[in-house]
Amino acid sequence: MGKQVWKSGNMLYPLPAVMVSCGRQEEKPNIITVAWTGTVCSSPAMVSISVRPERYSWAILEETGEFVINLTTKDLVRAADWCGVRSGRDTDKFSEMHLTAAAASAVACPLIAESPVNIECRVTQRIPLGSHDLFLARVLAVDVDEALLDEKGKLDLSKAGLVVYSHGEYYGLGKLLGSFGCSVRKRTGKKRKAGSRPGNR
């Protein structure tokens, strides 16, 4: 069989589907779920999120210039989906989803305590692209659940039960297929421990 050529479209999958927390001082904080997100630079550590200008969170991001990326786990799939479908104009998403808004260390807006990894970010640039604005941001701090650290303090992210979003579906992670650099390492018969080489590409 061959290939069909489609005109255009979004077909880059699987992607993370993260819960972005944000908020103005003295107002209820909000959560917007975003799959249009990624790492854009290793040094300095930078990420991007794309948000439609008509979304409730857009003005908060634009005004405060701060947000937290909260990684989504199996236990948080329903909340992540809900926060992607509903609007913060009508609801208090933390309260409705029984999530805890905890103080972040480097930004004024809260993080989601129930997420095992929280990435605290400050916007450096907003680029209007069409349906979405691209927010580029510096990572100021990362909060990691101590339950994911081994006895030596090394992160084992595979314990977190992270999920991905692929063409309208949420999936857990499956089989470990290899680690960064596996194609050029000699086979020793030993299985590498997860997380021992983060792969700063």
Next chain:
Amino acid sequence: MGKQVWKSGNMLYPLPAVMVSCGRQEEKPNIITVAWTGTVCSSPAMVSISVRPERYSWAILEETGEFVINLTTKDLVRAADWCGVRSGRDTDKFSEMHLTAAAASAVACPLIAESPVNIECRVTQRIPLGSHDLFLARVLAVDVDEALLDEKGKLDLSKAGLVVYSHGEYYGLGKLLGSFGCSVRKRTGKKRKAGSRPGNR
């Protein structure tokens, strides 16, 4: 247990790890594997890739303004890893990895025939960020393996065996946990067919 606060770093996972093909006319094409990639806009469909200026592909991307994102499957993990570790300065990656450089429809550089989904892109902007330059690009065409289409021509991307990259490890996809909008749909007891709602966020 609580959380540890780390100063900064790249902790947004899982991510796609795509093979980006590129090339100048009359020269051997190249492949660079990129995990710092994402969708940045729905309409027009746009993606980003981040590439270090010292990489062999950087000058090709800068000069030609074109590339193809080739999604990575289980069968392509070794090739993807190898194309991320080796440099095209020293090797012909298509030849070494026994991959087929096939003609794309909207760009002059080739796509990887063995990848089931190829996203043909034209660069609109390059933004230097530090270690990496961020290339923003329009999606001009998407090539989809007909084996992924059902009898009605609908895409079932779950058949592709796509992989993700998470903190130095490659994983297949695991259990289906839900679909976009599942948190607000009434339960019918029926399982939704994968891919029936792409979730254009």
